[in-house]
Amino acid sequence: MTPAELSRTVLRSVRGAVEEQELSVPVPARIVVEPPPRPGCGDYASNVALQLAGPAGRPAREVAEILRNRLVGSAGIARVEIAGPGFLNFTLGDGALIALVREVLAQGDGYGGPSAGQGSGAFRPVAGSTAADARAAVVAEVLAQVDAAAGRSDCQVDGHPVLAPAPYDLATLTARLGPDDARWVLLRPVAHDPVRVPERPVQRESNPRFRVQYAYARVRALVRNAGELGFVSEPGDVGFPPTDGGSSPAAPSAPLPSAPAAPSLPSLQALQTSLATYPSVIEVAARLRAPDRVVRHLEATADAFFRWHDVFPPLPVGQQKPLAVHRARLALAEASGTVLANGLRLLGISAPEHL
Numbered sequence: 001m002t003p004a005e006l007s008r009t010v011l012r013s014v015r016g017a018v019e020e021q022e023l024s025v026p027v028p029a030r031i032v033v034e035p036p037p038r039p040g041c042g043d044y045a046s047n048v049a050l051q052l053a054g055p056a057g058r059p060a061r062e063v064a065e066i067l068r069n070r071l072v073g074s075a076g077i078a079r080v081e082i083a084g085p086g087f088l089n090f091t092l093g094d095g096a097l098i099a100l101v102r103e104v105l106a107q108g109d110g111y112g113g114p115s116a117g118q119g120s121g122a123f124r125p126v127a128g129s130t131a132a133d134a135r136a137a138v139v140a141e142v143l144a145q146v147d148a149a150a151g152r153s154d155c156q157v158d159g160h161p162v163l164a165p166a167p168y169d170l171a172t173l174t175a176r177l178g179p180d181d182a183r184w185v186l187l188r189p190v191a192h193d194p195v196r197v198p199e200r201p202v203q204r205e206s207n208p209r210f211r212v213q214y215a216y217a218r219v220r221a222l223v224r225n226a227g228e229l230g231f232v233s234e235p236g237d238v239g240f241p242p243t244d245g246g247s248s249p250a251a252p253s254a255p256l257p258s259a260p261a262a263p264s265l266p267s268l269q270a271l272q273t274s275l276a277t278y279p280s281v282i283e284v285a286a287r288l289r290a291p292d293r294v295v296r297h298l299e300a301t302a303d304a305f306f307r308w309h310d311v312f313p314p315l316p317v318g319q320q321k322p323l324a325v326h327r328a329r330l331a332l333a334e335a336s337g338t339v340l341a342n343g344l345r346l347l348g349i350s351a352p353e354h355l
Contacts, residue, residue, distance in 0.1 A: 001075075001076030001077070001092050001093070001096050001099060001100075002099075002100060002103060002276050002279075003033050003034075003044060003276050003277055003279075003280055004279060004280070005076065006033050006044055006076075006077070006090060006092075007030060007031045007032070007033050007046075008031075009071065009074055009076075009077070010031045010033065010046055010048060010067070010071065010088070011027075011028070011030065011031045013067050013070040013071050013074075014027055014028065014031070014048065014052070014067065015027050016070055017066055017067065017070060022066050023052065023056050023058075023063065023066060024055075024056060024057075025052050025055040025056045026055065028048070028051070028052075031046060031048050032046060032047075032048075033045065033046045033090070034046075034277075035273045035277065036089060041083060041089050042079065042081065042089035042090050042091040043090055043091055043092045043096070043269070043272075043273075044089075044090045044092070045083075045087050045088065045089045045090065046087070046088045046090070047086075047087055047088075048067070048088065049061070049063040049064035049067060049082075049086040049087070049088060050085060050086050050087070053086065059086070060085050060086025061082060061085065061086045063086065064082045064086040064087070064088055065082065067088060068080045068081075068082055068088060071088075071090075075093075076092060076093050076095070076096060076099070077090055077091070077092060077093065078091045078092060078093045078094070079091040096272075097238070097268075097272050097332070098235045098236060098237070098328075100272065100275060100276055100335070101235040101275075101331050101332050101335045102235045104275055104335035104338050104339065105233075105235070105331065105334060105335055105338065108338060109338075109341075109342060111278070111279070111338055111339065111342060112149055112278050112279045112282045112339070112342050112343075112346075113148075113149035113150050113151055113279060113282055113283075133169070133170075134165075134166035134168060134169050134170045134173060134186065135163045135164070135165060135166040135186045135195060136163055137170060138170070138183055138186045138187060138348075139161070139163060139186070139187065139291055141348065142187060142291045142294075142346070142347055142348060143286070143289060143291060145346050145348075146282060146285050146286045146291060146294065146346065147286050149282050149286070149346060150282050150283045150285070150286035150287075152286050152287075161191035161289045161290065162191060162192070163191050163192075164189070164191070164192055164193060164194045164195065165195075166186055166195045166197075167195060167197055168197065170182070173185075173186070173197065176197070176200075177197070177198070177200075177201050178201050179349075179350075180209060180213070180349045180350055181198075181201045181207075181209055183347060183348055183349050184208075184209040184295070184347075184349060185197055185198070187291050187292060187294075187295050187347055188208070188292055188295045188296070189292060190290070190292050191289075191290065191292075203355075208299045208302075209349070210355075211299070211302050211303070211306075212298045212299060212301075212302040212340060212343075212344065213344070213349075213350070213351065213352055213355060214302075214355050215301070215302035215305045215306060215336070215337075215340055216302075216337050216340040216341055216344065216351050216352070216353075217352055217353060217354055217355040218305075218306075218309070219305075219333050219334060219336060219337030219340070220337065220353040220354075221354075222314050222315060222330060222333050223330065223333075223334060223337075225315055226314070226315060226322070226326075226330050229315070229316070229322055230322065231322040231326065231327055231330075232327065232330070233327055233328075233330035233331035233333075233334050234324070234327040234328060234330075234331055235328060235331040235332075236324055236325070236327065236328035236331070237324075237325065237328055238268065238312055238325060238328045238329050238332055239312070239325040239328070239329075240265075241265070241311045241312055242313070265311075267304070267307040267308040267310075267311045267312070268308055268311075268312065270300075270304040270307065270308070271301075271304040271305055271307075271308040271332070271336060273304075274297070274300055274301040274304045274305075274336075274339070275301070275335055275336060275339050277297075278297065278301070278339045278342075278343070281293055281294060281297045282294065282346075291347065294343055294346060294347060295347065297343065298339075298340060298343040298344065298347075301336065301339055301340060301343075302340065305333070305336045305340075308332075309333070312329050312332075313329070314326060314329035314330045314332075314333050315330075
């Protein structure tokens with residue numbers, strides 16, 4: 001179950017409660033579900049009960065209990081809990097990650113919205129642009145593509161953000177840093193923050209642009225290496241991290257009854273959340289006129305991928321034969337690469353297969 005599907009499920013529970021007169025409130029147009037603020041609070045959370053409490057004239061926890069009763073047992077939801085003043089915390093079923101990977105791979109370039117992966121992929125300096133124009137020109141170009149990905153066609157020019165100017169014109173910045181770094185430094189800051197231009201481009205992991213591109217290149221290398229070993233990806237159970245420093249999952253003869261379900265492991269959960277929330281990040285970036293949201297999400301996705309990759313090795317080592325768990329991990333890696341590539345192209349930044 002993706003966040004969008006969970007949002008629709010919660011919305012149906014509200015609509016059902018209103019139709020059956022358990023609640024007397026206007027049905028909202030949409031329900032926001034987000035990763036919880038702290039680990040251990042489920043996979044997603046929603047404050048819908050707090051939003052409805054005032055119109056309903058009832059305590060938020062009472063509204064939450066009505067919705068919880070309707071949501072318990074819903075397909076794809078393993079557990080619904082009420083936290084604090086009335087937050088609903090959702091733990092998804094064991095198949096949620098597999099379904100997400102299948103969805104990302106099936107949609108490919110289209111994951112994240114129409115044309116989400118069809119960015120220009122090239123930096124096009126505007127002749128004669130001033131320093132003040134440099135950032136605005138790139139942001140305007142990217143926002144047009146973000147709008148298309150989010151399915152928005154009603155955005156007016158006055159909806160664009162007021163940007164702190166860039167210190168160089170586009171051509172000068174491109175000549176100094178190269179096309180990818182030039183776009184990255186213009187798009188990364190929040191609108192009112194200044195653009196900080198490095199002395200020179202840095203091809204190492206301290207550069208977040210390089211780190212994102214390197215994560216994508218690493219995914220493509222994994223796919224090539226798997227092909228050389230004679231196997232391809234297949235969404236499935238990614239197993240548990242190895243306990244002996246190797247690449248194999250825990251042996252069936254040595255079960256780990258106290259271990260959490262795989263999706264609740266921190267590195268895996270972070271990557272799952274990054275992949276699942278990518279479409280909503282595009283929508284928010286369009287609504288808030290904030291392409292920096294996409295940039296920062298790509299950074300978070302790359303970091304989550306590397307943490308997961310180090311704990312859940314996708315490839316067998318030594319004489320070990322490829323197992324189903326390796327095919328499943330490779331599928332998750334490919335899904336990560338899909339999100340990274342779609343986001344990079346949306347920003348007009350290249351997604352290289354080799355670095």
